[in-house]
Amino acid sequence: MRRQLAPSDPRPGAAPTSRSTPLTSPTRLLDPRPVAAVAVRLGDLAALVEGSHRLSRSAADTVVSGLTLASADVRAGDLYAALPGKHTHGVRYAPAAVQAGAAAVLTDEVGAAELGAPPDSTTAERPTLAQVPVVVADDPRALLGDVAAEVYGRPAERLLMIGVTGTQGKTTVTYLMEAALRVAGRTPGLVGTTGSLADGQRIASRLTTPEAPDLHALLAVMREQGVSACAMEVSSHALVQGRVDGVVFDVAVFLNLGRDHLDFHGDVDSYFAAKAQLFTPQRTVRAVIDVGDAWGRRLAAETAQRGLPHTTCTASPDIHEPAADWTVAEVSVRSDGSDFVIVGPAGQRQAVRLLLPGSFNVRNALAAVAALVEAGLPLTQVAAGIGRASGLPGRMELVDEGQDFSAIVDYAHKPDAVEAVLVALRPATAGRLLVVLGAGGDRDPGKRPLMGAIAARRSDVLVVTDDNPRTEDPAAIRSQLLAGVDTTEPHAELVEEPDRAVAIRRAVSMARAGDTVLVAGKGHETGQEVAGVVHPFDDRQVLRVMVRARLDQERPPSTPAVGP
Template sequence: MTDLLRHRPTTPPSRGLVEVARQLGVRPPPVDPSVTGLTLGTSDCCPGDLFAAVPGGRAHGAAYADQAAERGAVAVLTDPAGAAVLDATEGAARRLPRVVVDDPREVLGRLGAWLHDHPTSAFTTLGVTGTQGKTTTTYLAESAVGGTVGVIGTIGTRIGGRPVASSLTTPEAPALQALFAVMREEAVDVCAMEVSSHALVKGRVDGFAFDVAVFLNLGRDHLDFHDDLADYFDAKAMLFTPDHARRAVVNVDDDHGRRLLDRTDLPVTTFSTDGRAADWRAANVRPHRLGTDLEVLGPAGLEIDLSVPLPGRFNVSNALAVVAALAPEGHDPADLAAGIAASPGVPGRMERVDRGQPFTAVVDYAHKPDAVTAVLTALRPVTPGRLVMVIGAGGDRDHGKRPLMGEAAARHADLVVVTDDNPRSERPAAIRADLLAGARGGPAEVVEIGDRREAIAHAVAGARLGDTVVVAGKGHEQGQEIDGVVHPFSDRAVLEELLGATP
């Protein structure tokens, strides 16, 4: 059984509710229970918690305060609207003392950091943002540093290699500060964390400043949440302000990275894999079937060899970002390079599946146009045969990127098998039609097979010596969501099964 690490510190904080109110600059309540935790969700509520009841998309959080009280909450942090909801309830929450502020979500980050006595002061924090590459970069950072490292991101949270229960790429502010307190107890050296645009807009990383903020790239994504690409960039740029970081590391090969240089007031370290002027550069880049070898040129004439055990120029960029971020924090660049070279890889990110078949099989999380292009252009030079991609698109998300994904696949692959990803509440056929609208204009052969397992089986059955089959879109995911039900499904497991049956 997996050893699941706790997500709250063994020794909880203890602050009086009156002290909490004074910290927030508001009128203290007439009673002063001890607060030993802070939570936004009733399912995570523990005895002694201050329950933060904030406005939600469907209901005010105060409507769930009775459940929090039943689970042991000792007080409620809310706004005037939430206080009115509490006044109207007949349940246990009506008797709980409350702290009322104008915008409770806005204070959660700094309140959580204060409650846990600012745990990030005990280790180096690395915040990584970008449209693609965040997960890989945090995993490479973990390998580069060695020792005890915390990782927070899409695939989950780990501390010293042990998993921690988590559900968001970036946890809500109270849960995040509790995780940081656990990391302090576990004597973590570095925490490498993915920082999504959602997290920045929703204040999940408020209340502390990363030691280093890394910008990888920016392309089309999350336009179901942001108004347009400019709004998406503005959200990402929030990380590169003094409130959120002390130092910036920026990829100047990216157009938006170069724009960021003019926007940030932070000290900046730059990096490039394309020969641009930068503090850290990749030189003599030599791709091969299993990854890339190169030389890293750093400040003061530094030169080190680096072997990246993942294919693709974009993974060279991810690895270079790690060196540029951590070397100035006191880590020896040669040691960082050795750690990266020894990386076991990243689940669902250019992950090879090998059962002795005469062709290459890869699982990747690519689910945006730029990512589809990056994966296929990385694999083309090391594929002597045909390049085959199995691809779908998620439902209830940005519709506009679907034909662009299809077009990118058909432009760079030889065979595109359009299938279902996570349709969610949408009609799968309609999603596939959007992909096909882009794919059928390209030079590749295009096949539509809705059932994802059958689509993978079709790609595998037709693969020959020297071919590469890429199953894209779901990566590390272990389920497929259809009409609100998540069915067990792993691209890797299906590939392994099919490849094991391949003569």
């Protein structure tokens, strides 16, 4: 095998490794709970689950003003949802929740039994049913969306809600929508992988799609901040786990489907079925579906059978695809973006100048435009807004220190995404394409050799390194990536370097004028998770440090002053 195992760097003053890279300064976050609480009677909430609950009459007048699944997040007046978890039941934390001010508990029969049982030697004293009002439901998780919506005043009903799902492109599409909404005179909100925003202000959040109680609280915060429309990423996990329950979207968008999350869903058909849950009359008023792949065409057919109004789009038509309502024409790809014309259902044409590099972003832009126009916004304003969007965090993000080669960070961490980015970069690269790539631990291992094979086939130099190993053996993950490389002939020059920072430095040191260095996999992330510990690490910062260090080495020494 043509592989080089890179030694550790012996030089003094070497650039920092993944254990010492500093984080950016934190920005002030908006509180993820609304300032104005909505007081709701527990009896009214219990009525939402009529037929599957128990609640004493004396407890019906208890007032709750918030809802949370996490005992550490409980505030005075909250309803604490004590649900069964992967390792333990949330009822074990009910004492802490009550001590923090929880006004009531929502749980299942198992939780209710534990609440009423005497404490054992391994647990703290537990509140009994007589001490705290308890709503007991057969499936409390299934109720969280409706209960949270009621507790927070049903904020989604007072927002234009657009949900976006797909294996690739969700973050880009929602950011494009945010820019277009602003130009169209709407005050935008955003929920997704890189965080939640209310009119440009960041709201503290943890997941791509927050749990239902947190989501409705976020939407209530947006309403307080004057937000009128929200573009939201909707993951397959969120749909299966009920995190978007209680929200009916005005428009739901399907982008594509590739291999991902099979560790959770089991197979691609189940993954598709999870995403298809969004495209029902119970979850959305209207759908926009990209029919550029077979999964999109299948979804369009199923959506039609359900009687859900929908429109289709594709930026890559060929003779095998049906005609779409929204298409593109006159596409011209530049190194820093694209120019193209959007063609609408009625034959309307609108020129767009996109500032996001990569031909795949034409497809993302088309989906964003189609969704917003279907939501009632003017095409000209939407196109103008799309044209202003640039600099998405960790998505084809350029690191420019004046060097004579390109340095780019991208979040590509799935086979299709890796291929799309490399295909986009190849024509824009005069020289060689150098790629730094790893794979995340505790995730679908089947995609690792596929990623390795694609990267080896599409690049000239491949540096295999660690991503977020999490609880897995990093060397085993790298071996699975390299197994894919071994199936590809001919393949790129290969380097294996466990330390991600050193791997980035090696790629930068090998770059020549006209080359492109791509650091793929982590994008906007600011930490590297190893054995349960998240170490500060930002690919963008590390790449910038390495580029600067190389430029400093290349600068000629200053000419000493000559005295009289």
